[in-house]
Each structure stands twice: as structure tokens, then as C-alpha cells.
Amino acid sequence: MALTLSEAGQNIVAGTFGRAMKRAGEALGAMSGQVIEVQAPLLRRCTAADVLTMAGGPESIVLAVYVGITGSLQGHALLLFSPADAHRLAQILLTGLLGPGELPMDKTADILAYDELELSALQEAGNVTISAFLNELGMHLHEPVQPTPPQVIVEMAGAVLDAVLLDLVSDADQVLAAKTTFSEGGRAIECTMFVLPRDDSLRVLLDALGAIGI
Amino acid sequence: MTLTQSPSLLVAGIGEMVMSSSPDAHLVAYGLGSCIALAVWDPRAMVGGLAHFMLPSGPANNCSPVKFIDTGLDTFLTAMEAKGAVLSRSLLKAAGAAAMLTIGGGLAIGKRNAESMQSALADRGLSLAACALGGNAGRTVQLDVATGRLLIKSLSSVSEL
Numbered sequence: 001m002a003l004t005l006s007e008a009g010q011n012i013v014a015g016t017f018g019r020a021m022k023r024a025g026e027a028l029g030a031m032s033g034q035v036i037e038v039q040a041p042l043l044r045r046c047t048a049a050d051v052l053t054m055a056g057g058p059e060s061i062v063l064a065v066y067v068g069i070t071g072s073l074q075g076h077a078l079l080l081f082s083p084a085d086a087h088r089l090a091q092i093l094l095t096g097l098l099g100p101g102e103l104p105m106d107k108t109a110d111i112l113a114y115d116e117l118e119l120s121a122l123q124e125a126g127n128v129t130i131s132a133f134l135n136e137l138g139m140h141l142h143e144p145v146q147p148t149p150p151q152v153i154v155e156m157a158g159a160v161l162d163a164v165l166l167d168l169v170s171d172a173d174q175v176l177a178a179k180t181t182f183s184e185g186g187r188a189i190e191c192t193m194f195v196l197p198r199d200d201s202l203r204v205l206l207d208a209l210g211a212i213g214i
Numbered sequence: 215m216t217l218t219q220s221p222s223l224l225v226a227g228i229g230e231m232v233m234s235s236s237p238d239a240h241l242v243a244y245g246l247g248s249c250i251a252l253a254v255w256d257p258r259a260m261v262g263g264l265a266h267f268m269l270p271s272g273p274a275n276n277c278s279p280v281k282f283i284d285t286g287l288d289t290f291l292t293a294m295e296a297k298g299a300v301l302s303r304s305l306l307k308a309a310g311a312a313a314m315l316t317i318g319g320g321l322a323i324g325k326r327n328a329e330s331m332q333s334a335l336a337d338r339g340l341s342l343a344a345c346a347l348g349g350n351a352g353r354t355v356q357l358d359v360a361t362g363r364l365l366i367k368s369l370s371s372v373s374e375l
Contacts, residue, residue: 048229048268049227058245059244059354061369151316153315154369158247158352159351160314160352162228162248163324166248166269166323169268
């Protein structure tokens with residue numbers, strides 16, 4: 001049966017996801033030592049094709065940090081950066097951790113190439129950010145929501161997202177996609193976060209939030 | 215060798231198929247990961263088609279005509295025949311079915327897609343003339359209806375089937 005929410009129910013969900021996205025942004029800010037601005041999340045019940053459009057189109061090249069969501073809520077979460085912004089965030093994180101004198105030399109002009117330290121820093125940024133989001137949702141569910149170990153991939157957005165969407169759309173034609181954009185200093189780092197819960201556990205979450213039947 | 219940006223570009227989104235008998239037409243499926251694209255081209259009728267499948271199997275009553283291989287393959291092949299293609303002389307090529315992420319303990323949907331496609335075609339007495347399946351790189355594919363060439367673009371290369 002298709003999930004439908006009243007306007008009041010939608011407002012409850014939007015408010016909860018908004019707070020969770022804010023916590024995620026704060027976690028990213030604390031890790032990078034920057035003030036991260038968080039846009040009000042866009043929450044949509046949409047098709048797989050719509051999700052690809054929200055990600056900037058299937059051919060746009062992204063660095064993606066993927067974290068699976070397990071436990072009382074199941075689904076997928078992704079942080080998407082443009083290749084240039086991913087380098088910038090990695091440099092900010094590594095400067096904070098290692099100090100400017102210890103940063104690895106820029107050996108290549110290839111914007112799609114990342115060294116191990118950069119990938120590790122970005123993986124951790126994804127982990128911290130998405131975990132902060134899940135902790136907020138876990139508070140409402142009164143049961144833990146656990147992230148899987150993060151995976152980092154540089155690819156076309158379509159190729160990254162279709163792996164996730166295939167897992168979601170076998171039973172449902174539509175998914176709930178929550179998206180926000182984090183930015184620092186107006187533009188220095190821009191990052192898009194997607195949270196895509198599985199349809200069955202989405203019902204559990206909406207129930208816990210009191211968003212169904214109002 | 216580059217992908218064409220022509221006004222006669224027809225895009226097969228996820229779970230969609232496109233067909234054309236116009237020699238100017240190029241049929242494209244962008245950003246394939248675990249999904250699989252099947253191209254059918256009849257050199258005599260000069261008809262080409264491209265379908266963008268998501269999964270090996272699923273319910274028939276869904277919104278996308280070629281979302282699932284088990285229910286969507288016949289939909290696509292029948293539509294190609296209606297467009298004038300004769301399947302026995304057509305060239306079939308496939309690309310995609312990569313393993314992009316380890317999800318759910320490694321469901322290997324890409325591998326299952328590749329196996330399902332080859333098995334479903336064999337059941338219908340058909341086989342692939344060429345394919346670029348598996349691996350762990352995303353692909354964009356483009357069928358040139360005038361020549362039957364299938365260009366495959368990844369982040370690091372462009373090749374042709």
C-alpha cells in the first residue's frame with residue numbers, strides 16, 4: 001500500500017530530518033574546524049530517475065561516501081562532493097590533523113586522483129556526518145540505528161546511485177529521498193547528503209515520529 | 215571517439231527503453247552502475263533500440279516497462295519487432311552490470327543482472343554479439359542507429375563494441 005502522509009505528518013518528518021541534517025552539518029563542521037551552513041532539507045517521495053536528477057544528473061562526476069543504514073532503520077546514506085570540493089575538504093581536515101607542514105605533496109594535476117590520506121579523511125568525514133544524522137533518528141526510534149563502514153568511490157553519480165536504488169526499488173516504485181547541501185564560507189565546500197530509507201522501515205520510523213494517521 | 219551531443223539524442227532513463235529508425239539518432243543510457251543496458255540493432259531494417267534494465271526480476275505491475283529483465287525483456291523485444299526489427303538478424307550488445315559498492319553483504323546485483331540477461335536471451339534463442347559487463351566502473355553507453363556501433367564511456371576511457 002502506498003505511503004501517504006497528511007500535511008501535518010509531512011511537517012513532522014521534515015522537522016525531524018531537518019534537525020538530523022543540522023546535527024550532521026555540525027559534526028562535519030566540528031571535524032573540519034569550519035562553520036558549516038546547512039540548507040533546509042528537501043524531502044521528496046520520488047522515482048529513481050528523480051533521485052538522479054536531484055544528484056545533478058547521472059553523468060555528473062562525484063566523490064561519494066556511502067554508508068549503509070542498519071538496525072531499527074534500514075536504508076542508505078550518501079555524501080556527494082564535486083571532485084574539487086572533496087580535495088578542498090580533505091586538505092582542510094588533514095591540515096587540522098597533521099599541520100600544514102605535514103601535508104602530502106600534490107603529486108598530480110588529475111582532479112580525480114586522491115591519495116590514501118585524503119581518501120581516509122573523506123571516509124571519516126562521511127562516517128561522522130552520517131552517524132550524527134542517524135543518532136538523531138535513533139533517539140526517536142528508541143533503538144540503535146547503525147552505520148556500516150563507509151565506502152568512498154569516485155564515479156558518475158548515476159553509477160553510484162543505481163547500486164543503492166536497485167536495493168530500494170525492487171518492491172516500491174518510489175523512494176523517500178532526503179537531500180541537503182552543506183556549505184562553508186558561502187562556497188568553499190559544497191556537499192550533498194542523501195538519505196534513502198527502505199520502504200518497510202520507513203513506516204516504522206514514521207510511526208515512531210507520530211507522522212502516520214494524523 | 216566521443217559521445218555525440220545531437221538533437222536526435224534519445225535517452226533511456228532507468229527502467230526505460232528508446233527506439234528509432236532515423237539514421238541521425240543516437241540512443242544513450244547515462245551512468246550505468248549495476249544496471250544493464252541492452253542494445254538491439256537490425257542492419258537491414260536500420261532500426262535500433264536501447265533498454266536500461268535495473269534488476270533480474272520483480273513484479274510485472276510496475277510503472278517502468280523495462281525495470282526488470284524477466285518481465286521487461288519481452289516488452290522491449292516485442293516493441294523492437296513492432297518497429298520493424300527482425301531479431302534473428304539483429305545484433306545484440308550489452309553493457310553495465312558493474313559492482314560499484316558492497317551493499318547488504320555483497321548482493322552482487324550487477325553479476326546477477328549479467329547472468330539473468332544472458333540466460334533470458336538464450337531462452338529466446340538469442341545471444342550477445344558483444345558485451346562489456348562486470349568490473350567496478352560506471353559506464354555511459356550510446357548506440358549509433360546509422361552504424362550499430364555502441365560507444366562505451368567510463369571515467370578513464372572510451373571504447374566501442
